[in-house]
Amino acid sequence: MKHLLAGAALALMSLTGGAATAEDYPERPIMMMVSYGAGGATDFQARIVTMTAGNEDALGMPIAIINKPGAGGRVGWNWLATQAEADGYTLGAYNIPHFIAQSIKGGVEYSADSFEPIANWGADPAVFVVGKDSPMNSMEDVVNYAKENPGKLTFSGAGLFVGHHIAALQLEKAAGVKMAYIPTKGGGAAAMKAVIAGDVMGGVNNLSDAFRAQEAGNVKILGVFDLERNEFLPDVPTLKEQGYDIDNASVNFRGVMVPKGTPQEVIDKLAASVPEMFKNSRVAGKMKAGGSPMHIMTREEVQAMWAARQETLQELLAGL
Amino acid sequence: MEFLYYFGDVFTPVSFGLLLLGTIGGLILGATPGLSPTMAVALLIPFTFHLAPVQGLILLGAAYTSTVAGGAVSAILLKIPGAPANIATTLDGHTMAKQGKGAQALQLSFLASAVGGVIGVLLLIFLTPVLAQWALAFGPSHLFWLAILGVTVIGSLDSASVVKGLLSGCIGLWLATIGFDDIMGAQRFIFHPALGGGINIIAALIGLFAIPQVLTMFAKGRNATNAEVIEVEKHSIMDAVREILRRPKALSIGTITGSVIGLIPGVGGQIAGLVAYDQTKKFSSEREKFGKGHSEGVIAAESANNAMVGPSLVPLLTLSIPGSPTAAVLLGGLLIHGIFPGTDLFDNHPDVAWTFINSMLIGQILMCIFGLYVAGLAARVAQVPQSVMAAVVLGLAVFGSYSVQSSMGDVYVMATLGVMMYFLERFGFSAAPLVLGLILGPIAEANFIQGSMIAGATDGMASYFLTGALNIVLIAIVIASIAYSVWMELRSRRYTSKEEIMA
Amino acid sequence: MNYVSLPRVQHIVASGFIAAVGMWVAWVSYTQQPAEAFLFPRLISTVFVVLAVWTFVKAILGWTKVGHGVSRRDFVWLLPGLIVALIYIFWAAKALGFYTAGTIAFFLLLSFYDPAPHGEAKTWIKRVIITAGFLAVMYGLFAMLLKVYTPREIFF
Numbered sequence: 001m002k003h004l005l006a007g008a009a010l011a012l013m014s015l016t017g018g019a020a021t022a023e024d025y026p027e028r029p030i031m032m033m034v035s036y037g038a039g040g041a042t043d044f045q046a047r048i049v050t051m052t053a054g055n056e057d058a059l060g061m062p063i064a065i066i067n068k069p070g071a072g073g074r075v076g077w078n079w080l081a082t083q084a085e086a087d088g089y090t091l092g093a094y095n096i097p098h099f100i101a102q103s104i105k106g107g108v109e110y111s112a113d114s115f116e117p118i119a120n121w122g123a124d125p126a127v128f129v130v131g132k133d134s135p136m137n138s139m140e141d142v143v144n145y146a147k148e149n150p151g152k153l154t155f156s157g158a159g160l161f162v163g164h165h166i167a168a169l170q171l172e173k174a175a176g177v178k179m180a181y182i183p184t185k186g187g188g189a190a191a192m193k194a195v196i197a198g199d200v201m202g203g204v205n206n207l208s209d210a211f212r213a214q215e216a217g218n219v220k221i222l223g224v225f226d227l228e229r230n231e232f233l234p235d236v237p238t239l240k241e242q243g244y245d246i247d248n249a250s251v252n253f254r255g256v257m258v259p260k261g262t263p264q265e266v267i268d269k270l271a272a273s274v275p276e277m278f279k280n281s282r283v284a285g286k287m288k289a290g291g292s293p294m295h296i297m298t299r300e301e302v303q304a305m306w307a308a309r310q311e312t313l314q315e316l317l318a319g320l
Numbered sequence: 321m322e323f324l325y326y327f328g329d330v331f332t333p334v335s336f337g338l339l340l341l342g343t344i345g346g347l348i349l350g351a352t353p354g355l356s357p358t359m360a361v362a363l364l365i366p367f368t369f370h371l372a373p374v375q376g377l378i379l380l381g382a383a384y385t386s387t388v389a390g391g392a393v394s395a396i397l398l399k400i401p402g403a404p405a406n407i408a409t410t411l412d413g414h415t416m417a418k419q420g421k422g423a424q425a426l427q428l429s430f431l432a433s434a435v436g437g438v439i440g441v442l443l444l445i446f447l448t449p450v451l452a453q454w455a456l457a458f459g460p461s462h463l464f465w466l467a468i469l470g471v472t473v474i475g476s477l478d479s480a481s482v483v484k485g486l487l488s489g490c491i492g493l494w495l496a497t498i499g500f501d502d503i504m505g506a507q508r509f510i511f512h513p514a515l516g517g518g519i520n521i522i523a524a525l526i527g528l529f530a531i532p533q534v535l536t537m538f539a540k541g542r543n544a545t546n547a548e549v550i551e552v553e554k555h556s557i558m559d560a561v562r563e564i565l566r567r568p569k570a571l572s573i574g575t576i577t578g579s580v581i582g583l584i585p586g587v588g589g590q591i592a593g594l595v596a597y598d599q600t601k602k603f604s605s606e607r608e609k610f611g612k613g614h615s616e617g618v619i620a621a622e623s624a625n626n627a628m629v630g631p632s633l634v635p636l637l638t639l640s641i642p643g644s645p646t647a648a649v650l651l652g653g654l655l656i657h658g659i660f661p662g663t664d665l666f667d668n669h670p671d672v673a674w675t676f677i678n679s680m681l682i683g684q685i686l687m688c689i690f691g692l693y694v695a696g697l698a699a700r701v702a703q704v705p706q707s708v709m710a711a712v713v714l715g716l717a718v719f720g721s722y723s724v725q726s727s728m729g730d731v732y733v734m735a736t737l738g739v740m741m742y743f744l745e746r747f748g749f750s751a752a753p754l755v756l757g758l759i760l761g762p763i764a765e766a767n768f769i770q771g772s773m774i775a776g777a778t779d780g781m782a783s784y785f786l787t788g789a790l791n792i793v794l795i796a797i798v799i800a801s802i803a804y805s806v807w808m809e810l811r812s813r814r815y816t817s818k819e820e821i822m823a
Numbered sequence: 824m825n826y827v828s829l830p831r832v833q834h835i836v837a838s839g840f841i842a843a844v845g846m847w848v849a850w851v852s853y854t855q856q857p858a859e860a861f862l863f864p865r866l867i868s869t870v871f872v873v874l875a876v877w878t879f880v881k882a883i884l885g886w887t888k889v890g891h892g893v894s895r896r897d898f899v900w901l902l903p904g905l906i907v908a909l910i911y912i913f914w915a916a917k918a919l920g921f922y923t924a925g926t927i928a929f930f931l932l933l934s935f936y937d938p939a940p941h942g943e944a945k946t947w948i949k950r951v952i953i954t955a956g957f958l959a960v961m962y963g964l965f966a967m968l969l970k971v972y973t974p975r976e977i978f979f
Contacts, residue, residue, distance in 0.1 A: 031726075037645060037648070038358060038359065038362040038645070038648070038649050038652075039358070039362065039642065039645060039646075039647075039648030039649035039650075039651060039652050040648065043652070044652040044655065044656075047365065047366070047652075048656065051366065051369065066725065066726045067725055068517065068725050068726075068727065069517075069725075070499065070500060070516075070517040070518055071499065071500025071501070071516075071517070071518070072500075074500050074516075075499075075500065075516055075517035075518075078516055079516075079517075079727075107506070107507055151777055152777050152778060153777075154773075154774050154777050154778065180773065180774070180776070180777030182770055182773050182774055182777075183770075184766075184770060185762070185766035185770075186766075189641055189642050189648065190585075192641060193456075193585055193635070193639075193641045194459075194460075194770075196456065196639060196641065197456040197457075197458075197459060199459040199460060199774065200774065212640050212660045212661075212662070213640055213662075215660055215662065215664055216639065216640045216660065216661070216662025216663050216664060217662070217663055218639060218640070218662070286369075286656055288658075289655070289656065289657065289658030290652075290655035290656055290658065291655065291660070
């Protein structure tokens with residue numbers, strides 16, 4: 001109706017009806033909060049996986065992305081936990097382990113209990129990269145250097161208490177060495193720039209970004225912080241294969257959640273339709289083209305993953 | 321000369337249509353307060369899903385170029401800088417508009433933008449490999465000194481008193497520390513929940529420039545229209561061209577500063593305009609006219625912020641590192657079509673790469689043509705009665721600051737800073753140095769902390785920050801800049817105090 | 824302009840306020856933890872306090888050269904507009920919805936500061952038309968073109 005009108009007459013019209021029921025849901029466009037800036041990996045992927053939301057076989061209503069970046073995601077998640085309306089029209093993108101690690105560290109207004117997971121769309125493992133001219137060619141070289149020069153091996157990552165930092169902590173613990181982790185401001189791109197420019201000796205970065213940088217001939221990838229090798233990098237061994245006891249706790253899982261208090265029927269409806277929406281072939285094609293690994297998980301699987309992560313991270317971060 | 325070969329692709333009907341669409345749309349979006357070039361490009365990404373890679377990038381490239389220039393429209397007419405790039409444009413541009421020379425200011429800004437922009441893109445075409453090395457040469461210590469260089473400009477920028485200029489800068493630097501600290505994750509000065517995310521720079525810009533403007537109009541009261549009415553002077557485009565040609569110094573300083581600074585990842589676009597403005601002022605023979613509606617101010621600021629467009633894409637296109645938020649969004653636009661910037665782009669998809677770059681070149685010229693056409697019409701805004709103008713600017717400020725990230729907190733921050741700025745202005749402080757502090761604070765801090773962490777792990781602070789050719793050159797420029805300001809201050813002090821009394 | 828001497832008291836109050844803010848910033852910076860995160864604020868606040876105190880002392884001694892302060896006439900005219908604007912921004916925009924509150928604020932401010940005679944019907948018709956035009960442009964630009972989801976409570 002609003003298409004017809006422009007002007008003061010609009011002021012007389014009311015759009016909001018009665019309370020929404022689950023059968024009608026969704027009856028207006030939905031918004032999804034992304035706690036990182038436009039153009040970042042999370043934002044980019046969120047826009048792709050939600051692009052078919054308006055189709056009849058998905059939600060039947062488009063999803064609009066709203067960016068609330070700042071402080072490594074804390075700003076957006078604080079907003080989602082405390083200020084967003086739990087009516088099913090406000091979704092949020094999550095990044096594991098980031099928000100769980102931050103809530104363990106404290107100083108934020110959310111924890112894993114503040115949100116209800118809906119579905120997971122992607123898993124981007126952390127990798128260890130060095131510049132293309134670096135003398136280091138395996139994780140063993142890296143660890144040996146760190147053993148000979150304790151605390152002198154500088155390596156970059158996107159901030160504290162994010163996946164990269166968790167991977168760095170795991171590496172130091174598993175190899176029994178002390179290294180100098182340099183958090184950068186400006187996310188993975190800034191951390192990658194520091195590696196390519198030689199400001200630091202190495203770095204932890206996202207697999208998708210590192211893959212691109214390796215294709216461009218700027219870096220070498222020495223190891224993947226995951227349980228298995230990745231399909232994008234079949235030749236790069238995992239840290240575990242190279243003899244370091246490191247699991248997938250630092251893998252950056254991305255997915256959709258809603259604030260606690262959202263009606264159960266709405267959660268059920270979303271939990272049923274959102275994973276199907278992710279399986280759309282157009283979505284898969286665009287994700288693959290962009291070098292973004294997909295990993296679709298249902299609500300139950302995500303709940304189990306969150307609980308497992310909570311436990312590992314609590315242990316890992318206890319000493320900090 | 322490879323780029324000439326792909327010029328044909330820009331002129332196919334579909335591509336050219338998209339180029340026109342991107343340019344006109346970009347001008348409109350750029351002129352909307354609160355919509356930075358980054359957001360405008362992000363808004364257009366979904367449209368490119370349905371287009372071929374080349375066409376999608378033509379749309380994005382054209383939009384990027386023209387949003388930067390479009391920002392000048394609201395900066396000149398409403399004193400609302402659309403993005404940090406346009407802050408310097410308000411200083412002389414809006415004063416010109418108030419004197420009835422809005423049409424001239426707009427024409428000059430579009431012509432200067434086109435000149436700067438074309439040269440910037442030509443640099444991108446011919447010097448990309450060299451420039452890429454230069455962009456990478458800036459490590460944390462160099463970026464720190466560069467930010468300090470920006471701070472030295474603060475004192476002399478648009479302020480009658482150096483001490484008050486510096487104090488405004490300090491307030492800006494402090495405001496920038498509010499919120500979660502990005503590296504350590506500590507909370508600083510969050511005395512109201514709206515500040516949790518820190519102070520958003522776009523919302524702050526709108527508040528600091530637009531609100532004092534609105535309040536000043538309120539304070540003038542119920543003016544009889546005849547007392548304030550401004551005749552909009554018609555200004556022919558040829559005169560504007562002649563004016564530009566009479567000011568080669570402003571044009572070249574703007575273009576050079578813009579291209580050089582635009583290249584540096586993470587700093588670029590935001591300060592290019594202000595630094596160019598300040599340098600032009602220092603080198604100008606008519607130094608005292610700046611800030612009072614002087615054409616050189618507009619020319620320098622606008623040629624700088626469009627000159628930065630081309631070079632700012634160098635790190636993205638060659639190294640796959642997005643050097644600015646807008647470049648990050650463009651990266652998304654490339655990835656969505658399965659194109660990886662870097663050697664892959666120029667080796668395997670030269671048609672995409674060169675058509676994109678060519679479209680930015682043509683886009684600059686189209687932008688200038690449309691801009692000049694609009695200038696004559698838009699300048700009439702100055703004739704709008706004050707009561708209407710005040711209410712319109714207030715409304716735009718509220719909607720604009722909200723739309724940045726759909727946050728009510730930003731609107732509160734905008735209003736609070738704005739009201740504060742009105743009173744500060746009445747006591748001799750000014751908004752430009754404050755904003756410069758707000759922009760430079762995070763750059764200086766993050767690079768200082770990162771640099772000191774690297775230095776701590778390697779060869780120590782002194783050698784990390786003070787040795788190396790680039791560090792020494794930057795430190796020398798910083799010292800020269802301070803010395804120059806002190807000298808100018810001492811030299812002019814004798815008679816400014818007398819002038820103040822007569823003023 | 825004019826030869827009226829600068830409003831010294833106003834300058835003292837204003838620079839005193841800034842100095843107080845500076846002191847507070849310095850106090851917070853030097854007392855809060857973790858120290859690493861407050862390194863930069865400490866640096867800034869030190870310079871801030873020095874400059875602010877300098878300005879304050881100059882104001883007390885009557886040496887301030889720039890800035891004309893706020894005259895009583897200006898303030899009386901400013902106050903109603905400021906109050907409407909603040910109510911609009913800090914309460915009405917969210918409580919009544921952006922478009923409703925924006926329209927009301929626009930109409931009030933326009934009518935108050937418009938020099939045209941209030942007694943004539945023509946004046947009021949003109950004001951209503953301008954307000955409607957403003958609403959239409961805002962709605963078209965932000966809601967339809969840019970799809971910004973503004974708070975909408977009462978109407979649309």
